[in-house]
Amino acid sequence: MPNATIRDVAREAQVSVASVSRALNGHERVRPELRARVQAVAARLGYVPHAGARSLSLARTSVIGVVLPDLHGEFYSELLRGMDREGAAHKLALLLTVLQDGRGLNTLAALRGQVDGLVVMAPQLGAAELRAQLPAGLPAVFLNCVPELTGAALRVDNAAGAAAMVDHLVAGGACAIAHVAGPVGNVDAEERRYGAIVAAERAGVALTVIEGDFTEASGVAAGAQVARGAVRADALFAGNDAMAIGALVALKRHGIAVPAQVRVAGFDDIPLARLVTPALTTMQVDIAALGARAVQLLARRITAPAEGLVQVGPAEAEAIVPRLVVRDTTTETDRERQS
Amino acid sequence: MPNATIRDVAREAQVSVASVSRALNGHERVRPELRARVQAVAARLGYVPHAGARSLSLARTSVIGVVLPDLHGEFYSELLRGMDREGAAHKLALLLTVLQDGRGLNTLAALRGQVDGLVVMAPQLGAAELRAQLPAGLPAVFLNCVPELTGAALRVDNAAGAAAMVDHLVAGGACAIAHVAGPVGNVDAEERRYGAIVAAERAGVALTVIEGDFTEASGVAAGAQVARGAVRADALFAGNDAMAIGALVALKRHGIAVPAQVRVAGFDDIPLARLVTPALTTMQVDIAALGARAVQLLARRITAPAEGLVQVGPAEAEAIVPRLVVRDTTTETDRERQS
DNA sequence: ATGTTACGTGTAAACGGTTACATCAACGAC
DNA sequence: GTCGTTGATGTAACCGTTTACACGTAACAT
Numbered sequence: 001m002p003n004a005t006i007r008d009v010a011r012e013a014q015v016s017v018a019s020v021s022r023a024l025n026g027h028e029r030v031r032p033e034l035r036a037r038v039q040a041v042a043a044r045l046g047y048v049p050h051a052g053a054r055s056l057s058l059a060r061t062s063v064i065g066v067v068l069p070d071l072h073g074e075f076y077s078e079l080l081r082g083m084d085r086e087g088a089a090h091k092l093a094l095l096l097t098v099l100q101d102g103r104g105l106n107t108l109a110a111l112r113g114q115v116d117g118l119v120v121m122a123p124q125l126g127a128a129e130l131r132a133q134l135p136a137g138l139p140a141v142f143l144n145c146v147p148e149l150t151g152a153a154l155r156v157d158n159a160a161g162a163a164a165m166v167d168h169l170v171a172g173g174a175c176a177i178a179h180v181a182g183p184v185g186n187v188d189a190e191e192r193r194y195g196a197i198v199a200a201e202r203a204g205v206a207l208t209v210i211e212g213d214f215t216e217a218s219g220v221a222a223g224a225q226v227a228r229g230a231v232r233a234d235a236l237f238a239g240n241d242a243m244a245i246g247a248l249v250a251l252k253r254h255g256i257a258v259p260a261q262v263r264v265a266g267f268d269d270i271p272l273a274r275l276v277t278p279a280l281t282t283m284q285v286d287i288a289a290l291g292a293r294a295v296q297l298l299a300r301r302i303t304a305p306a307e308g309l310v311q312v313g314p315a316e317a318e319a320i321v322p323r324l325v326v327r328d329t330t331t332e333t334d335r336e337r338q339s
Numbered sequence: 340m341p342n343a344t345i346r347d348v349a350r351e352a353q354v355s356v357a358s359v360s361r362a363l364n365g366h367e368r369v370r371p372e373l374r375a376r377v378q379a380v381a382a383r384l385g386y387v388p389h390a391g392a393r394s395l396s397l398a399r400t401s402v403i404g405v406v407l408p409d410l411h412g413e414f415y416s417e418l419l420r421g422m423d424r425e426g427a428a429h430k431l432a433l434l435l436t437v438l439q440d441g442r443g444l445n446t447l448a449a450l451r452g453q454v455d456g457l458v459v460m461a462p463q464l465g466a467a468e469l470r471a472q473l474p475a476g477l478p479a480v481f482l483n484c485v486p487e488l489t490g491a492a493l494r495v496d497n498a499a500g501a502a503a504m505v506d507h508l509v510a511g512g513a514c515a516i517a518h519v520a521g522p523v524g525n526v527d528a529e530e531r532r533y534g535a536i537v538a539a540e541r542a543g544v545a546l547t548v549i550e551g552d553f554t555e556a557s558g559v560a561a562g563a564q565v566a567r568g569a570v571r572a573d574a575l576f577a578g579n580d581a582m583a584i585g586a587l588v589a590l591k592r593h594g595i596a597v598p599a600q601v602r603v604a605g606f607d608d609i610p611l612a613r614l615v616t617p618a619l620t621t622m623q624v625d626i627a628a629l630g631a632r633a634v635q636l637l638a639r640r641i642t643a644p645a646e647g648l649v650q651v652g653p654a655e656a657e658a659i660v661p662r663l664v665v666r667d668t669t670t671e672t673d674r675e676r677q678s
Numbered sequence: 679a680t681g682t683t684a685c686g687t688g689t690a691a692a693c694g695g696t697t698a699c700a701t702c703a704a705c706g707a708c
Numbered sequence: 709g710t711c712g713t714t715g716a717t718g719t720a721a722c723c724g725t726t727t728a729c730a731c732g733t734a735a736c737a738t
Contacts, residue, residue, distance in 0.1 A: 016717065016719075017718090017719095019717060046474075050452045051452040051453040052400065052693085053696090054694080056724065057695050057723055058723090061391065073416060076419075093434055098420070107427070113342075113387045114432070135385075272610075275555070275615065276614065276615070345726095357688060358687060360727080389725070392723070392726090394693090396726040398693075452694095
């Protein structure tokens with residue numbers, strides 16, 4: 001038999017199961033000597049409490065579900081990194097679920113019996129769809145979802161970020177901006193598009209939207225349009241860094257100087273942004289912190305009923321404003337001139 | 340009460356709990372009509388089986404633990420992506436644990452009661468350390484660990500990959516190779532170093548090792564050494580792409596032409612490798628496939644005892660040979676000449 | 679009619695923890 | 709010497725499932 005149970009420990013230590021439980025869980029009313037004996041036996045037998053049994057008794061699992069859209073790129077590893085860090089602090093493990101196209105619907109419901117709460121990131125799903133699939137009565141925190149959901153919501157203030165970027169471009173002398181937008185239906189993409197349009201209007205500069213889909217390839221296409229003059233612009237602001245980098249490649253290929261002729265900016269500050277030449281100006285989101293904050297909020301919601309203190313009403317929303325990171329694609333630097 | 344139990348369903352459907360269980364779990368001996376009625380009631384009540392109770396009864400959790408080193412970069416999202424895909428196919432959920440410096444020791448033991456098996460990736464840990472911490476008797480698959488562990492091992496054949504790269508460089512005319520090695524103690528790094536040294540000897544070309552630590556910064560330093568002539572080389576082979584890219588930056592900064600004066604190669608084929616200019620020649624590992632394969636192997640080990648068919652001896656090792664991807668840093672292309 | 683078989687369904691015993699409650703010993707107060 | 713009181717420990721019920729076994733019924737062979 002591979003796994004020792006609490007009864008094995010009890011027998012071996014010549015005490016009752018109750019005492020073993022108390023001794024190992026740090027209860028008060030246990031003689032220190034007995035506690036030591038129990039701990040010694042437990043260690044010797046390699047006893048580890050059965051998580052299932054425990055969750056049955058305690059009515060909690062100490063596991064939180066993390067629901068993410070199709071994982072790609074370093075964004076998710078950063079997010080998970082932050083979540084894991086915070087989860088460890090609360091003694092919560094992370095159960096990962098990827099919401100791929102077809103599946104995930106039932107998968108999501110099945111999570112109910114398995115976790116104490118959920119962190120859900122699903123920019124491509126509508127509120128109705130999401131609500132329909134989500135287990136009711138399970139604490140949840142939403143990341144960058146459509147805002148009308150009950151439950152705590154945590155979002156990146158995409159509109160504000162996009163506006164800040166447009167302002168930066170305008171301040172640098174841009175008169176005509178091309179915005180390479182992300183896919184329709186993606187909340188992030190739409191908020192950025194909206195923020196850019198509003199800011200451009202307010203600043204009185206022209207803004208043309210080129211449709212993209214967050215892939216580098218669509219950025220290349222957009223860059224080519226600007227290079228060929230199909231879209232007249234002296235600044236190109238892409239809805240994410242991947243597209244901005246694609247645009248950079250296209251512009252370079254067409255012999256357009258960046259930033260001298262066209263300034264380029266992205267969004268997200270992926271590690272790569274720093275490394276391309278010229279280095280990409282972008283909006284930075286501290287993704288790990290975002291993940292950590294989500295878990296923190298969730299942890300609070302999970303323990304709240306017990307403490308009876310924290311308000312867990314439906315209206316707990318928070319926005320993280322991204323930070324402008326100015327690099328070489330919007331300012332002429334020494335390195336740029338020399339190359 | 341938020342959650343319906345099997346008894347609620349039984350009462351509501353006017354049958355016994357046993358029938359409910361059988362009806363919902365697709366047992367044979369259930370009248371179709373009764374099955375339908377039970378399913379209807381279960382759906383109406385939003386019944387979801389309690390995972391803990393189930394795991395108690397069945398003695399399995401349908402969860403596998405994934406233990407990874409401190410997450411950084413797209414490598415991990417790709418790996419998780421592959422694991423999740425394969426896990427979903429086997430109806431296994433992924434419980435994520437990051438092995439950070441201090442913690443993880445006890446965390447790892449605590450996993451025992453919680454999962455059916457483990458995928459462990461810990462290039463920085465020795466066999467003894469690892470074995471001491473791992474729950475005994477739990478199926479496990481190791482990714483790029485020191486090879487002497489019991490349990491299935493899956494590794495990237497780093498030595499073969501490094502040798503292939505050296506051969507490629509030599510075939511292209513290199514006479515003196517500088518190898519920027521990764522940190523001492525890291526298995527991947529050491530295997531690559533070893534493979535490079537052996538291949539260079541066999542090919543009869545000089546090879547100088549420059550110590551690095553897998554960071555871009557150490558690549559920059561190494562590139563500078565070659566540029567200044569402190570290390571004489573006409574080809575620079577870095578132990579990973581991050582360092583290769585750092586070296587590229589340094590060489591460019593010193594006005595050294597790549598690949599005309601110095602050829603550069605990396606290892607891993609991170610997405611970024613394709614995007615730098617000139618595009619980086621590197622060894623590609625299909626990371627998602629690696630993750631998927633690991634889960635597949637683990638799933639087999641978990642179900643093996645039940646089937647009594649598959650051999651689960653200690654000696655199940657598999658190596659994935661990376662593929663050489665030739666890009667611009669080792670061959671002069673049109674684009675390179677024009678720039 | 680009766681025995682056999684097959685099948686559908688119910689009863690109850692696990693599974694491994696936690697914990698309310700009972701018990702018991704030791705002690706001090708009267 | 710008796711009676712609380714207190715603190716440490718044991719007993720047993722419960723958490724929600726699964727499933728071996730028991731049971732009742734109907735079809736069929738005898």
